Amino acid sequence: MTAAAMLALALLLDAVLGEPKWLWSRITHPAVLMGRLVGFLDRKLNTGPSRRTNGVIAAAVLILCGFVAGKLLSLPGALVEILAAAFLIAQRSLTEHVAAVAKGLQRSLAEGRGAVAMIVSRDTAEMTAPQAARSAIESGAENMSDGVIAPAFWFLIAGLPGLIIYKMVNTADSMIGYRNDRYEDFGWASARLDDLLNLIPARLTGLLIALAGGQLRHWGAIAADARQHRSPNAGWPEAAMARALGTSLAGPRSYDGQMRDFPWVNAGGTKSANAETITRSVAILWQAWALALALTVAIAAVF
Numbered sequence: 203m204t205a206a207a208m209l210a211l212a213l214l215l216d217a218v219l220g221e222p223k224w225l226w227s228r229i230t231h232p233a234v235l236m237g238r239l240v241g242f243l244d245r246k247l248n249t250g251p252s253r254r255t256n257g258v259i260a261a262a263v264l265i266l267c268g269f270v271a272g273k274l275l276s277l278p279g280a281l282v283e284i285l286a287a288a289f290l291i292a293q294r295s296l297t298e299h300v301a302a303v304a305k306g307l308q309r310s311l312a313e314g315r316g317a318v319a320m321i322v323s324r325d326t327a328e329m330t331a332p333q334a335a336r337s338a339i340e341s342g343a344e345n346m347s348d349g350v351i352a353p354a355f356w357f358l359i360a361g362l363p364g365l366i367i368y369k370m371v372n373t374a375d376s377m378i379g380y381r382n383d384r385y386e387d388f389g390w391a392s393a394r395l396d397d398l399l400n401l402i403p404a405r406l407t408g409l410l411i412a413l414a415g416g417q418l419r420h421w422g423a424i425a426a427d428a429r430q431h432r433s434p435n436a437g438w439p440e441a442a443m444a445r446a447l448g449t450s451l452a453g454p455r456s457y458d459g460q461m462r463d464f465p466w467v468n469a470g471g472t473k474s475a476n477a478e479t480i481t482r483s484v485a486i487l488w489q490a491w492a493l494a495l496a497l498t499v500a501i502a503a504v505f
Contacts, residue, residue: 203280260378276363287365302320303318307477374389405435411442425441446486
């Protein structure tokens with residue numbers, strides 16, 4: 203069975219099952235195991251005067267572990283590969299978490315804040331309803347790339363080892379890829395490697411969202427907005443989603459009590475997002491997923 207055929211089945215399996223609580227309440231999720239490994243490397247190597255070098259070593263260890271794990275899991279055959287890929291692709295859980303913010307906002311601002319706090323790292327306690335809605339939409343667009351398209355892309359390119367290596371690096375970036383005193387040096391290698399591995403998938407995600415939202419004719423404006431984003435990759439899906447919704451995204455936000463003046467994406471759009479806007483964004487995420495699935499099936503048919 204080709205990688206594309208296995209990927210198509212994995213995408214469908216994830217869409218149907220998502221993250222079954224009955225399974226992950228009994229065994230440890232692979233993403234949790236990856237996080238534990240990153241945490242172990244952080245504790246053991248993030249010390250002394252050679253933190254950047256140690257961070258490079260940590261990234262190399264993660265790549266090696268990802269490669270070995272992928273190779274071992276590939277040995278039993280296609281069924282295990284499909285299941286492993288489905289476990290590491292997160293379309294259904296992503297959309298459920300984003301939709302939960304809309305449901306929370308419909309009940310109360312406090313519930314909306316609580317739901318969005320589950321999926322973003324910025325300060326949420328003082329968010330207005332539009333800020334909470336925009337945060338959920340941004341998270342959905344960015345994580346469509348990180349959690350769905352990028353894993354699928356690397357599975358097509360390098361099989362299960364490629365997917366697991368990507369998830370290892372992406373997990374490390376989410377844990378140690380911060381520009382602060384503790385991680386500026388140690389997390390440098392993982393953060394830069396994550397930027398590299400997401401270079402194509404982020405732009406592909408932006409293209410899929412633009413197609414799903416009927417905004418391909420505005421690709422030049424989407425690209426211009428994306429280049430102004432603080433992230434070299436996250437701006438592409440966010441800019442495409444902003445255009446599809448007619449909403450401004452990104453912009454100023456607070457981290458650890460400090461307001462940061464980031465530029466707006468689609469600055470001319472409305473800033474009054476709400477629960478209905480989130481619901482529309484979830485529909486676009488599923489339409490983009492369907493396009494990705496159709497592309498995968500087409501590749502499987504050709505090859």
